[in-house]
Amino acid sequence: KxxxxxxxxxxxxxxxxxxxxxxxxxxxxxxxxxxxxxxxxxxxxxxxxxxxxxxxxxxxxxxxxxxxxxxxxxxxxxxxxxxxxxxxxxxxxxxxxxxxxxxxxxxxxxxxxxxxxxxxxxxxxxxxxxxxxxxxxxxxxxxxxxxxxxxxxxxxxxxxxxxxxxxxxFPTYDNRLEVALAEILDVLGNTVPTRQARWFAIKLFERDEKAEATLDLSEMQKKEIEEIIQITEKVFDDDAEAIVVNERYNFVTQLSALCLGERDSISFTFS
Ligand code: BGO
CATH class of the missing domain: 3.40.50.300 (P-loop containing nucleotide triphosphate hydrolases)
Incomplete structure (x- = not known):
């Protein structure tokens, strides 16, 4: 078993x-x-x-x-x-x-x-x-x-x-970032397992070298991904790593605002 x-x-x-x-x-x-x-x-x-x-x-x-x-x-x-x-x-x-x-x-x-x-x-x-x-x-x-x-x-x-x-x-982020991630996924094709595709798209967007090293990307793929990153950085007027950090914070801030300060319809007792 x-x-x-x-x-x-x-x-x-x-x-x-x-x-x-x-x-x-x-x-x-x-x-x-x-x-x-x-x-x-x-x-x-x-x-x-x-x-x-x-x-x-x-x-x-x-x-x-x-x-x-x-x-x-x-x-x-x-x-x-x-x-x-x-x-x-x-x-x-x-x-x-x-x-x-x-x-x-x-x-x-x-x-x-x-x-x-x-x-x-x-x-x-x-x-x-x-x-x-x-x-x-x-x-x-x-x-x-x-x-x-x-x-x-x-x-x-x-x-x-x-x-x-x-x-x-998966948490979804600002559409400008989602567009970039979708384009990176296109470039990746089937080089990564479907389940981990979003992880790799985000890590490659962040220029995470450790993640990139585990993939066997061609020079062409690397070049195309770098172009997508640079265009997105211009659109956001920020660097790629900071874009992702900000989008994560935006997501959790909105989510916390949605559920904090409000009671559940089911009640629990933990004390
Ligand atoms: C001390 N409720 C409460 N009230 N406390 C909790 C709960 C919970 O559900 N879960 C954990 N704690 P770890 P990590 C401590 O050790 O399991 C407390 O790092 C103390 N220690 O008892 O170690 C837990 O493995 C002296 O608290 O977490 C622990 O993730 C005074 O949270 C602390 C007060 O839990 C961290 C607390 C000498």
């Missing part, structure tokens, strides 16, 4: 360790990721040993700059994860969703484990979970790793989306 691999991703202090420890109990393997001194933890799910949980290092972004970010993105792009549980600190929604946009772009199905709901509840801060889920296009499971609530539901949802084989959704 094939094992199912679920990755736990999230910002530092989002509650990943608490979640991982509860879901795996004592069945953990600790080591290092190959070539770096970043700790690697994995373990079997307590309730189903066919499920392997892979704890990823806590990160804010998936740029290629820190060993933790590189480990996380290399692992996710290696395609071994069947689903990602993105642990999001609900008390810091906007900041945490920045990483979410990038996790979704890997093409791996994502479920949000919306953690720290006990704090939100205690402070009486409203958040509309249905709108968050709708706006993102991924399932959102409210939880509290501290109170051990909602964690198994998140795994259940991850299993479901891993086996669903449905279309994955």
């Amino acid at each position: 094939n094992k199912i691999e679920i990755a736990l991703a999230g910002n530092p202090n989002s509650g990943k360790t608490s979640t991982f420890n509860h879901l795996t109990g004592s069945m953990q393997h600790v080591g290092n990721w190959p070539g770096v001194t970043v700790e690697r933890k994995s373990g079997q799910y307590r309730k189903n040993t066919q499920i392997e949980l892979q704890d990823l290092p806590g990160i804010y972004s998936m740029s290629p700059y820190t060993p933790e970010e590189i480990v996380a993105r290399d692992y996710l792009l290696s395609n071994s994860a069947n689903a990602i549980i993105d642990i999001v600190d609900a008390t810091n929604l906007e900041r945490n969703l920045y990483l979410t946009t990038q996790l979704m772009e890997t093409g791996i199905p994502v479920v949000i484990g919306l953690n720290m709901m006990d704090i939100l509840e205690k402070q009486n801060r409203p958040l509309n979970i249905q709108k968050l889920s709708y706006g993102l296009g991924v399932p959102v499971v409210p939880m509290s790793a501290l109170k051990k609530k909602g964690l198994n539901k998140a795994v259940k949802k991850a299993l479901y989306i891993a086996q669903e084989h449905g279309e994955v959704q």
Whole structure:
């Protein structure tokens, strides 16, 4: 029987360790990721040993700059994860969703484990979970790793989306950027796996050399992509990397405004 691999991703202090420890109990393997001194933890799910949980290092972004970010993105792009549980600190929604946009772009199905709901509840801060889920296009499971609530539901949802084989959704950005990404996808043709095509289109737009090096692009393709980038930079009057950063922020700002300050029609209790 094939094992199912679920990755736990999230910002530092989002509650990943608490979640991982509860879901795996004592069945953990600790080591290092190959070539770096970043700790690697994995373990079997307590309730189903066919499920392997892979704890990823806590990160804010998936740029290629820190060993933790590189480990996380290399692992996710290696395609071994069947689903990602993105642990999001609900008390810091906007900041945490920045990483979410990038996790979704890997093409791996994502479920949000919306953690720290006990704090939100205690402070009486409203958040509309249905709108968050709708706006993102991924399932959102409210939880509290501290109170051990909602964690198994998140795994259940991850299993479901891993086996669903449905279309994955991506955050959409300003049309001027979307046009450039569509043109890059055209240039790429079938050089990249369909599932990871959007990831590579965005990374190539950002002139991410590490991503480019993993592809076998012709000089012609490289030239065409560079032309698309330069035209778009003129249109935005900004550099490519900053364009993508701004578009991610615009997306999460709008999404947060949509769901914060408003109650859900379903009520939960986490305390
Ligand atoms: C300390 N609710 C609440 N209230 N707290 C939570 C929840 C939750 O749902 N989930 C996690 N925490 P990690 P990363 C701490 O350690 O799992 C808390 O980095 C403290 N420690 O207990 O480590 C969790 O792996 C002293 O808090 O996150 C931990 O993602 C005083 O959030 C912190 C107060 O969780 C980070 C808190 C000595």
